[in-house]
Amino acid sequence: MFRTSFKTAAAVIALALPAVSPAGAAAPEEKVLNIFNWSDYIAPDTIANFEKATGIKVNYDVFDSNEVLEAKLLAGQSGYDLVVPTASFLERQIKAGVFQTLDKTALTNYANLDPAIVARIAKHDPENARAMPYTWGTIGIGYNPDKIKERLGTDTITSWDVLFKPEISAKLKDCGIAILDSPSEVMAIALNYAGLDPNSEKKEDLDAGKAVLQGLRPNVKYFHSSQYINDLANGSVCVAVGYNGDMLQARNRAAEAKNGVPVRYSIPSEGTLMWFDVMAIPNDARHPQNAHAFLNYLLQPDVIAAVTNTVNFANANKAATALVNEAVRTDPGIYPSDAVREKLFAQKSHTVKFDRLLTRAWTELKTGR
Amino acid sequence: MSGGDHTAAQAAPGQGVASRPGPGPAVSWLGQRLRLRVPKGLGRGVVSGIPLGWLLVFFLLPFAVVLKISLADTAIAMPPYTALLDWDGEAVATLQLNFGKYLFLLEDTLYLAAYAGSLKVAAVSTLFCLLIGYPMALFIARQPAERRPLWLALVILPFWTSLLLRVYAWIGLLQHNGVINNILISLGIIDQPLVMMQTDFAVYLGVVYTYLPFMVLPLYATLEKLDDTLLEAAADLGSAPWKAFLTVTLPLSRPGMVAGSMLVFIPAVGEFVIPALMGGPDTLMIGRVLWDEFFNNRDWPMASAVAVVMMVVLVIPVMLLRNGQNKTAEHG
Structure with missing residues (x-):
């Protein structure tokens, strides 16, 4: 019975019709x-x-x-x-x-x-x-100053070095590093850190940016685009790369919960992405x-x-x-002050071809392949 | 193929009987016709038409659309792929099929690794569901009849809450400062929190937990119908209980095991939510790759090709299982 119905049905496959778009009307609009x-x-x-x-x-x-x-x-x-x-x-x-x-x-x-x-x-x-x-806003580093101080001896982060220098990020591995799961934005920041054009679409630049991130990779707890808000607020991670407003939201959540977890946000001195x-x-x-x-x-x-x-x-x-x-x-x-704004860069949209290379590099990076 | 002939052969004698004019008065013959033929033909049409229509509208049509998109090429447009059929408005229509996406699937080892990763997670989870679900189903089937509904209700109970909420509940249990770590630390069993979230362990736990009822229910349905006298006979003939289980219960419950395994395995291969929320960054599964193709690369044709190949990858083990089941049915 199964096979019979399958055969009959297969004979009458219809292809999708192109969508018909209604013409815009100039008549007064409904409210x-x-x-x-x-x-x-x-x-x-x-x-x-x-x-x-x-x-x-x-x-x-x-x-x-x-x-x-x-x-x-x-x-x-x-x-x-x-x-x-x-x-x-x-x-x-x-x-x-x-x-x-x-x-x-x-x-x-x-x-x-x-x-x-x-x-x-x-x-x-x-x-x-x-x-x-x-x-x-900007993409920068949200962090827990208490836990940073225990591990690095200072409670202020001013440079991407804390993440992109493997010997420093290794010290933060145990308290949790979260990275924004956004290939284009994080790669642009890594390229800028490496002194390259953040909007470059050259294969060798992409490889250089990937190398910067690969040094950080073993010390990363997870890649996610919003989980870090909660985790910074409850102390599950101590450093997160993400959107500035999210970090302040994490700070406010921790304050509301009265759990004593401090959260700060830093725009690193090397500059970062402005969106x-x-x-x-x-x-x-x-x-x-x-x-x-x-x-x-x-x-x-x-x-x-x-x-x-x-x-x-x-x-x-x-x-x-x-x-x-x-x-x-x-x-x-x-x-941010005008001096800091000078260091901010904007992102251009990529070609389809580069997007594929980038997503591929990102998957390799995440899965450690 | 043989199924079709079989159905046709069955229908023919039925019609022959009904259309043969009876010896009685015409009215009674007409009544017989009405009673026999109309409901029979109509009923059969409706009964086979519903699943056929369902299959057509909710499976084959969407699949045809996905197949169509997988043969297009990416474009910066709305929708973001090229048309297969180009018609210049007069006489010339060009059909352009692009198999490049499928070729790329073979070229790049990422996809192969992702399919393998998904199949592995699904297979291991299915095995664990079977190992955990079988004793549960057997236990429920051996309960007195009036208590079984309660046990079954307990198996189904988790479905009353949304999957997403249950996954988040697990996150609350497993995370760094979650319930389990806090209890273990306060009891002095560990002094450093265990890392359980964002690991393969969490993915397996989530998948097994979520799909366990799909294993228990068909197993229970099979085990419940087993004839107890067979076990009694085995005992009378001197078989130890464990041997009777292995030689009688286990083989007879095979249809339940096959059905349960399919119900767990198939959705687990395409699972996206659980690995995304509970898995680590190195958990490579095809659901995630498909998401990346569709959303990050904006490559709808590639995403469609990944989905089409996933269907093929799924159909093969299901066919094998079906064949195995048919053989058992023939021998049994």
């Missing part, structure tokens, strides 16, 4: 806006205040990795009107034709943005045509006008300052800096 943002990435009352002010009902969904967002966007018909990719990912998504051009006349508060940051983002988004800067999260509207969005209204709302200094106070990531709104809590505004891990 709905579908937003897809990172988890824990907005102030508690941002959405409620917007709904109250405009009468637009917001459906708010969250994701936790650029890769997941990108897979949805490239599949098409995601159903979202506003999404928040990182600029290096946005660059390739623009090439794939995912996003529509922003209507700057609808963004009356656009002049509040910091021109220096807008200029940096233009390298990913030509003429800043399709993306509005939201927040930005920008931006907001953009997919071509097939059904409520582009509402999306523009929300973008313009976020451009208000008081609105975006409240976001920064909640998420501990700097925003790109120059007019908002004065409204940010002093503790956040003066934290060098969130708003």
Whole structure:
């Protein structure tokens, strides 16, 4: 019976039909806006205040990795009107034709943005045509100063040496080293440390970067993109490479738990990767006008300052800096000094060919093959 | 192949009987026809149509789509692969099949190692499930009938909680400052925490724990139906209990062992969540490689090729098991 039905069914395989995309309508929009943002990435009352002010009902969904967002966007018909990719990912998504051009006349508060940051983002988004800067940050070292002091004799980390010099990282192995599971970002940092162009796509540079990471590999406890937040806060790891806001979140969690675990964040002196999260509207969005209204709302200094106070990531709104809590505004891990900013570099998107080499090298590194 | 002929041969005499005009009045003949033919044909159609439709819609169609994507090439576009069929709008249609992804699968040892890694984890876990699940199933089957539902409920109980929550519960037990380490340290048995998370041990533990019920339930169903008098006969003829178990119970429970092993082995090969959350960075499994291809490399054709080959890798051992089972059925 099994075989019979299998044979019959196999004879009528149909191939997938190409998706049909509905034409965008210029008619007045229904009062709905579908937003897809990172988890824990907005102030508690941002959405409620917007709904109250405009009468637009917001459906708010969250994701936790650029890769997941990108897979949805490239599949098409995601159903979202506003999404928040990182600029290096946005660059390739623009090439794939995912996003529509922003209507700057609808963004009356656009002049509040910091021109220096807008200029940096233009390298990913030509003429800043399709993306509005939201927040930005760095990838650095989060650590437990007590445990570092026991092992290294100092409670401050200022250099990537603690990880990339195997003789130093070996001393930290027993208290736990966690590394961000993000091949492109960690490799860029290793290349920069080795004195190479962090955006290089040369095979020999990749090998050099891999060699730097291979020295660290035996001392790494795990590679993961968010687990370190909890583990730093509860003392399961003592050093983690990850996003600055996450490290501050770990510090706050430890303080809430009153477990006496201290957490600090350091931007190493050799410099590190600076990333920008931006907001953009997919071509097939059904409520582009509402999306523009929300973008313009976020451009208000008081609105975006409240976001920064909640998420501990700097925003790109120059007019908002004065409204940010002093503790956040003066934290060098969130708003680094100009001298430190000089050392930060941005990441370009890679070719498919290089992505494959990189993922391959990363798998080899992780599995120790 | 022979199955099809068999079904057809069965259907023919049935029709012959029903269509033969009976000696009685026409009305009774019609009633007979209605009663016999309509429900029979319809019922058979519905009964075989449901699994057929299910197979078509939820297995073959998605598989055809995956196969199609695996033969395309990567592109920076929406969706991120090339079309197989190019039609210039008038007369010329070009079909372009790209087998490069499959060739690359063979060239690069990473994929081979990942398939081997997954098969190893699945095989070892299946063995442990069998070793742990068999005594459990036997124990439940030998309980008085009124107590069996309680024991079975205890086996099924973990399913009432989401898999993700149960995995996180294990993390809470096993981690560096988790429950187990804290208890052992406070009892003075160890003075340094044991490293249990992010190891192969944690992966095996997670997989065996998760899939154990799939082994116990089919084993129980087989063992419960075993004829106790066979064991009595063995005892009467002077067989020791362990020998009776080895020569009577064990061979007769083989269908349950095969079914349970398949239910554990197949999903364990493609397992992604448990190795991702509990395994170490050196745990190389095909689920992880597939994720990397799809999300990190944005190479949907490659990810699809990995999935197609995984199906083939899975179908072969299942076929072998099925054959083994058919042979037992024939001999038994």
